[in-house]
Amino acid sequence: MKSDLNYVDTEISGEFSSLKKSVEKIKISAIKKRISQKSRANDLEYLLGAFMEMYEPHLQEIVILLSEKGYALDTSSGFGVKNAEFQAMTGDFSIDYVTKNKLEKIGVKFREYNGSKSLIFWPENPTLENILAGWMKVINTLPDKGKLTVPASSSEAVRFRRKYIPEDMLLRAQRLFERLKFETQTRVQLETKKRQKENSRPNKVELILGLFIEEIEPQVRKAIIEMNKKGYSTDKSGFMDNPCLQMIEGDFLIDEKTKESLEKNGVVVETNPSGYTRLQYSPAEADILKIKKKWSEIVSLLPDKKEFATISMTRKARNFRLTYE
Incomplete structure (x- = not known):
């Protein structure tokens, strides 16, 4: 994975942007369909504070794998908002010094802004396969905290739980x-x-x-x-x-x-x-x-x-x- 914050390649950048747009289109369609069905949140969705369709499609399996290790992803995770060339794992989680060093060795940067924490990495190629490979490296590096049991505390997650009825x-x-x-x-x-x-x-x-x-x-x-x-x-x-x-x-x-x-x-x-x-x-x-x-x-x-x-x-x-x- 690339780790240069200032890395720019016009052609590659355009390909990442196109991929992001196609992913967003699928995501928006899936969200509309799920909400129109007036379905209830399953156990994991209730803890996350989001329907699975609210995540970018390529992240849904990643969300499940991370929850098995005790991490709740915000729906803002995935492609960068202004820069489609990087992927961000955003949420309320703690990363110790040893883990930070391990992540940096594989090109993952830790960022903290307005109480929100993010792990950021730059995939080598604008393909979902390459992006998912990067996510798997992150998952394999993060320490196992045990299965997620505590509901996510972000304002978006709290609002979701007030609005949608869980199955359980x-x-x-x-x-x-x-x-x-x-x-x-x-x-x-x-x-x-x-x-x-x-x-x-x-x-x-x-x-x-x-x-x-x-x-x-x-x-x-x-x-x-x-x-x-x-x-x-x-x-x-x-x-x-x-x-x-x-x-x-x-x-x-x-x-x-x-x-x-x-x-x-x-x-x-x-x-x-x-x-x-x-x-x-x-x-x-x-x-x-x-x-x-x-x-x-x-x-x-x-x-x-x-x-x-x-x-x-x-x-x-x-x-x-x-x-x-």
Whole structure:
């Protein structure tokens, strides 16, 4: 594979451009056909956040092979946007120093731009066979991270999962939670902006929490206020990175008897050596009112410490007090 960033050959460049156009034409036709069928995403497509037809045709088998090694390709992968002479593997992945060196030896460059990472290589000839040979060299060089199980986190992938229904029932449930998380956090952003505009003076509880009440997700808002009244200092709450999970965490301890009661009610209690605790559970349904009710039940199991909660000392909370106190 060529590795010269400034390599230019007018005739070869034209052939690569022609090949790219023919590939794009096939891709566009395939996407239209797949979407018109109103089909559901299979398991891999759900994880990737894209229908297989959204990738350039010659990459579809490559996408599968890379997923077997734990890598999720963005649909922007393939021919360069402005320069058809190179191929790009784009996505959110980490490459260690040793692997970078191995890739450079076969003419593959690592690029990072605006949080997006790419591996770029220049095929010798404008043929799909030669291009695929280059991709296989990349695949064989990348370390095996195990089969892809974590959904791609790019904005395009997230939007895809909100829109299309997966075939798998468990993935369908996850989709509903992802949608609920998005709707909930959008609501929080709007309510927070309104509060900041209409009344930016925090009350006593908000100063202790280090945020406006409107910044707390609605399903856990009442629970956080009640925990504060009972003497529990909280820092973070609501949806976790995995939208199927809910949590409240902070600088508080749970006694063994209470821990047993919580665990009987499906709550995972985790405390680190410094005494920082997380309460976590997985809702049965993506229903904001039922999640809120469950949090009320959880907080009712916590004994009242008969003392004021200590102030949150996260950086965000400290900055909040510096700004508004």
